[in-house]
Structures are given as C-alpha cells and as structure tokens.
Amino acid sequence: MVDKVLLAQPRGFCAGVEMAIKALTWMVRVFEPPVYCYHEIVHNAAVVAAFERAGVVFVDDIAEVPQGRPIMLSAHGSAPEVVAAADERSAVMVDAVCPLVTKVHHEVKRMAAKGYDIIYVGHEGHDEAVGAIAEAPDAVTLIDPSWTLERFEPEDPERVALLAQTTLGMYEWDGVLSDARETYPELWTARKSDLCYATTNRQTAVQELAKQASLILVVGSENSSNTQALVRVAHNEGVAAHRVDGPGAIDPGWLEGHSVVGVTAGASAPDQRVQEVIDVVAPANGVELLRVTSEDEYFPLPPSLRRFVQTLQALVEGAVAARKPGQPGPIESDREWGATEALELLEV
Ligand code: SF4
Numbered sequence: 001m002v003d004k005v006l007l008a009q010p011r012g013f014c015a016g017v018e019m020a021i022k023a024l025t026w027m028v029r030v031f032e033p034p035v036y037c038y039h040e041i042v043h044n045a046a047v048v049a050a051f052e053r054a055g056v057v058f059v060d061d062i063a064e065v066p067q068g069r070p071i072m073l074s075a076h077g078s079a080p081e082v083v084a085a086a087d088e089r090s091a092v093m094v095d096a097v098c099p100l101v102t103k104v105h106h107e108v109k110r111m112a113a114k115g116y117d118i119i120y121v122g123h124e125g126h127d128e129a130v131g132a133i134a135e136a137p138d139a140v141t142l143i144d145p146s147w148t149l150e151r152f153e154p155e156d157p158e159r160v161a162l163l164a165q166t167t168l169g170m171y172e173w174d175g176v177l178s179d180a181r182e183t184y185p186e187l188w189t190a191r192k193s194d195l196c197y198a199t200t201n202r203q204t205a206v207q208e209l210a211k212q213a214s215l216i217l218v219v220g221s222e223n224s225s226n227t228q229a230l231v232r233v234a235h236n237e238g239v240a241a242h243r244v245d246g247p248g249a250i251d252p253g254w255l256e257g258h259s260v261v262g263v264t265a266g267a268s269a270p271d272q273r274v275q276e277v278i279d280v281v282a283p284a285n286g287v288e289l290l291r292v293t294s295e296d297e298y299f300p301l302p303p304s305l306r307r308f309v310q311t312l313q314a315l316v317e318g319a320v321a322a323r324k325p326g327q328p329g330p331i332e333s334d335r336e337w338g339a340t341e342a343l344e345l346l347e348v
Helices: 015-030 045-053 080-089 099-113 127-133 170-183 197-212 225-236 271-281 303-315 331-336 339-346
Strands: 004-009 035-038 056-059 071-073 093-095 117-121 140-143 160-164 215-219 240-244 260-265 287-291
Touching: 004 197, 004 271, 015 035, 015 045, 015 056, 015 071, 015 099, 015 303, 015 339, 045 056, 045 339, 071 080, 080 093, 093 303, 099 117, 099 127, 099 160, 117 127, 117 170, 127 140, 160 170, 170 197, 170 225, 197 215, 197 225, 197 260, 197 287, 215 225, 215 271, 225 240, 225 260, 260 271, 303 331
Parallel strands: 004 260, 004 287, 035 056, 035 071, 071 093, 117 140, 117 160, 215 240, 215 260
Antiparallel strands: none
C-alpha cells in the first residue's frame, strides 16, 4: 500500500496553455459552432475532447476550413504560410501561439537573416518544431536530442547558432550544448536557453521528487513533449516513472512496493486529472506538497481576440461584459479567471 503521495509544485497548466484554453473558450462562446482550430490547441486528450464537445473542429490543413469560418491557431506556433493562409481564409483568425514559442521563431528569422546556419534541437514532426523551422527552412537543420551533430554541415563553422524546442529535457539540452560548443567555439545561442520556465520548473520539481519517491506518475498525454520529457527526467534520475492520461491508465501492479509515490503533470494536463490519479493511488497518510518554486507568469489573450471581443462588447452595450454564469469574464480582467474555470464553462 502507498503511504504518501508527494505532489509536485509547480505542475500542470503553464501560462501559455492557460492563455490558449481561455482564448479558445472565448471563441466557442462568441461564435456559433463549428469553430476551427489548426492542430490540437494544446497536446492533451481531455482538453481536446472537451473542446470537441463544445463544437470545435480540429484540422491539420487550413484548406479543410470552410471559407469565412473563425479559425484559431494552436499554442505550439504555426509556419508563416499557415498563418497567412488562415488569415486569408477566415473573417476572424486568432493565433494562440505562446509568446515563448514566438521568441524562438524570431531567433530563427534573425539568425538566418544574419547568414548563420542553425541547429534546431527538437523532435522531428512535433508541431512546435515544424512551425519554428518553417521560418527559415534552408538555414535550419533539425537535430533530435538523442542524435549526434554529425549530420549538421555548416557552410561557415564560425557562424553557427543553436536553438531549441521549448520543451526539451534540461539534461538533453545541456548535452547538445556542450557538444556544440566544443565543435563550434564561436557558437551563438540565446542568453538563456530556449527551454521555457514551465519546462525547467516542472523538471526541477521531478528531480526533487526523485530524491524522496521511488515511483513517479506523470499526468499528461502521449503527444505532449514536455510530459514525455518529465518521464525521461525521472528515468535519468534513476526512478521508475509512468505517464498516464488519467486514473484509468494506472496499472495497480506499478504501485506495489512503493511507499512514497511522486505525482506531477505536464504543462497541458488539467489538475482535475491529477486529483483523480491521486484518488486511485489512495495514499494511507495523504498528500504532501513538494514546492520548488512559485510561478506568477501570465500571458494576455491574443491581441486580435481582445480587439474582436472588445468591439463586440461595445456593440452589445455590456451584455457580454457583465459576468454571468456560463460566460467568460470581461476581456479586460482576464487575469481574474483561469483555464480550469474555462474548461468548466465548456461543460455548462
Ligand atoms: S510549455 Fe512553455 S513554451 Fe509551451 S506553452 Fe507552456 S509556457 Fe509556452
């Protein structure tokens, strides 16, 4: 029997995911269904299913969207040609890209314009990697963190930049960075790595969990890169770890012989799933919070959405601005509500 659950803090929703979920909630509240979303808004099966029930259609090709219908682009960032196609096709296009992904897009454009060859460390085919590389495909070589740098052949070894997907494992990034610095002493890289605060905080929390727990359960979906990185970090610390989408995925045999079980969640996993997982683990002596840091990052809703809703609010003379049950909060006081509340509204 499990004696105690150690619950990581921070875990779960990051500021980018909060923003994207709230933005898509606004879209389904303002427009008649269907609302279209290019790629999964965030990589979590429960979140995607909640939006599908609320009338969102997820597509992998902008051409699938009927002319004029509202479109949202996912938090992972989209290729410039996708943004342009969506803008042309839709009367209302909202890009819910996380600002920390946008920062990497800018780095790709800037370094390519300066004539650098770019190593982009990321996972082949992942939405974020595809979108970032598309900013300057001729200048970028994708290197998976498990590969060596051998397949990268720069024209000028003194003009090489190293950029990364925001959700890599910290130890993976450190490995590639030290190899690249050794091979290219003039290497350019961002002053702080491209790994985002949410990635590094959640991984640091897993490292701390691993000091006290012999098993770690990571709540999140299979296609969530940062969730998978949390599992790899736990394994790297020598601790058994499993990713679970929810309580139904737990094999009771995993829990045998573990008195302290660590629990955390990827940046796109709802906290409700975490609580359900803890209920199944059923620790005899309850849950202890293991806090490594606090997060107060907040990303405002996309400007095009804010402008659109403000115009609408003005038109209906406050009918939307006054908060009612089943309505998102006023767009001006977006900080006052969260993505968890937004997901609850979808079920109303
Ligand atoms: S994991 Fe990081 S980069 Fe991705 S949405 Fe969250 S804050 Fe943004």
